[in-house]
Amino acid sequence: MSTVTRRFAFWAPAVAWAAVIFFVSSVPGSDLPGGIPPGLGHFGAYFVLGALLYLALRIDLPARQALVIAVALASAYGVTDEFHQRFVAMRTPDVYDWAVDTLGALAGAGVALATSRRLAVRRSG
Secondary structure, rough: OOOOHHHHHHHHHHHHHHHHHHHHHOOOOOEEEHHHEEEEEEEHHHHHHHHHHHHHHHHOOOOHHHHHHHHHHHHHEEEHHHHHHHOOOOOOOHHHHHHHHHHHHHHHHHHHHHHOOOOOOOHHO
């Protein structure tokens, strides 16, 4: 697999998930499908985004650097998501939501890092 193909294979899920977040944020009102509490929805969505960004960045970067950048990118995306909600009916930007987004991204990237380390130990042992 070429480097370009490999990068695309890892970046495509992260970009697609960011698009899902944007789509859900574009739905008027604050109720999420299935009755998911908003805080849990934010945490879960950004947990996945943080993990996917970590995996994409890990192709070219050391683990800690990939973790920090993944969380920073997800957090910055959370800011843009909250700004976007200013323009959606019955939605408002909320600093609390952004904080939950960032914590979710940190947790997701952290779990991805820990999981990848465990898998590496299994492969080498």
